[in-house]
Amino acid sequence: MQSRKVLQMIPEADALDDEKAHLAAEAARDFPTDAEGQYPLPPSTLSAQVYADPAGFEREMQRIFYRSWFPACPSADLPSPRDYVVWDKLRQSIVIARQDDGSLAAWHNACRHRGARVVRESGSCKAGRFACPWHGFQYDLSGLVRFTPLRGSFDAARLQGLRALPVRVREWSGFVWICFSDDVPELDRYLGTLWDELSFYGLERFKVLYRFQLKLTANWKVVVDAFNETWHVPFTHASTLGHMVQWRDARLKIDSPHSWMTIPVKGFTDRVGLQVDHRLSHICHYLAFPNTFFSCFPTHLQTWNIWPTSLCETEFTAWGMVGPAPAGVTEEQWQKQNDRDWKHFCAVSTEDARVLNEWGSVSRSLGAGTYMFNTAEGRLTAFHEEIARRTRTGEQD
Ligand code: FES
Ligand SMILES: [Fe+2]
Structure with a gap:
């Protein structure tokens, strides 16, 4: 009817x-x-x-913008593990990546060495590693640094557990929502x-x-x-x-x-x-x-x-x-x-x-x-x- x-x-x-x-x-x-x-x-x-x-x-x-939730892309843009979206808005670049267990991770697309843009554009990362184009730091899908060239030349303490800075991410209603601040309530309470x-x-x-x-x-x-x-x-x-x-x-x-x-x-x-x-x-x-x-x-x-x-x-x-x-x-x-x-x-x-x-x-x-x-x-x-x-x-x- x-x-x-x-x-x-x-x-x-x-x-x-x-x-x-x-x-x-x-x-x-x-x-x-x-x-x-x-x-x-x-x-x-x-x-x-x-x-x-x-x-x-x-x-x-x-x-306002760095303390709010908004949808970055449809979930359908990352259907499979290792698919990722590079989101460039609000003077930020964010990598949103589908992990092998199906969950999502989001992280700032700025290298922890000297700030280069790590990932150029959206795609699928079969190897599960992103290499920074400047000096080759390698990041996994969750943003964790997995390989550092000339490792012994760095202050070892600084490399310990080093990762791209994370961004809050939540999948809901067919969209991937992100938020830059830890001080904002969870998406359901926010909405x-x-x-x-x-x-x-x-x-x-x-x-x-x-x-x-x-x-x-x-x-x-x-x-x-x-x-x-x-x-x-x-x-x-x-x-x-x-x-x-x-x-x-x-x-x-x-x-x-x-x-x-x-x-x-x-x-x-x-x-x-x-x-x-x-x-x-x-x-x-x-x-x-x-x-x-x-x-x-x-x-x-x-x-x-x-x-x-x-x-x-x-x-x-x-x-x-x-x-x-x-x-x-x-x-x-x-x-x-x-x-x-x-x-x-x-x-x-x-x-x-x-x-x-x-x-x-x-x-x-x-x-x-x-x-x-x-x-x-x-x-x-x-x-x-x-x-x-x-x-x-x-x-x-
Ligand atoms: S800026 Fe990324 S490895 Fe140097
Ligand atoms: Fe109108």
Whole structure:
């Protein structure tokens, strides 16, 4: 039963309503709707400087990105023992390697001798040893130094048990998650409510079928902001999402540092019924602080990350994950549906990217002073309060 509804989620172009009439009707509804009446936070303001301060950016790297969990890659990227991924983001290079017992180890890809990059790119290491290209120190899959040329010429005590510095790693929900700090709670406690919310979908059964990447010329926080509210939909996504989601009926949940919202889908949520679990009837859109989004539908989802590369440059990387074909849907139909959904997601993201790059082009404007968030933007208010709390000056890194 679910399957037919899923297949109808994105109508063919010729089946679209008159989108303008629909959007006008949506915008004309009395304020507040039931959902809007429950928005959790009052309006707020934010200095434009928050997006343009180099010192603040450094504090964000140290106190937020180096103290959070995020997915580095799908588990499927390392299916077999001795497979490894070299992950280069956030000014770090990390080797994530599948051990012979099937577990994972992650370690900094910087040689303990004089700091060379030990492993150049992802692959499979049949020999189980990585040799540093500079002076030949050899590391095993766990990052332990196993061979040192001219061993007798070193201070023996320094070589004792020497290993590349480890990184915390955890496999969950089809992804390899990493964290650079030992002071952060375990992933389940870190994610809190989101752990339970996402567990519902059984993402281990999903396959990663699609990938997409964009480089943006805007500060990373405004990119996160862009995905945390729905009311830009009728303007930025008039012809792609406007007919599809009931953007005025999104319900917001703040569970700091994370947040999420449930968005009714036109022609789907009303037929499934509101008494059904929100994860079976709505698009559920989660932000795992600071930079990971999951946009979940019962049968498939998109997940994406926002990676700062510099104060004004950001990388957006997305994966499309698909569950088993629903009952009554052939593999061929399912594939076609998923291809279409993914194409749609990429089109929507590209619309966001255009606005964000244009935002970047005026972000140093002398006319940019204080920005304002309305009650529909409560997730942005909560996100920036969290950033401010963690990066407050005067506190230790
Ligand atoms: S820097 Fe790696 S062996 Fe010298
Ligand atoms: Fe958008």
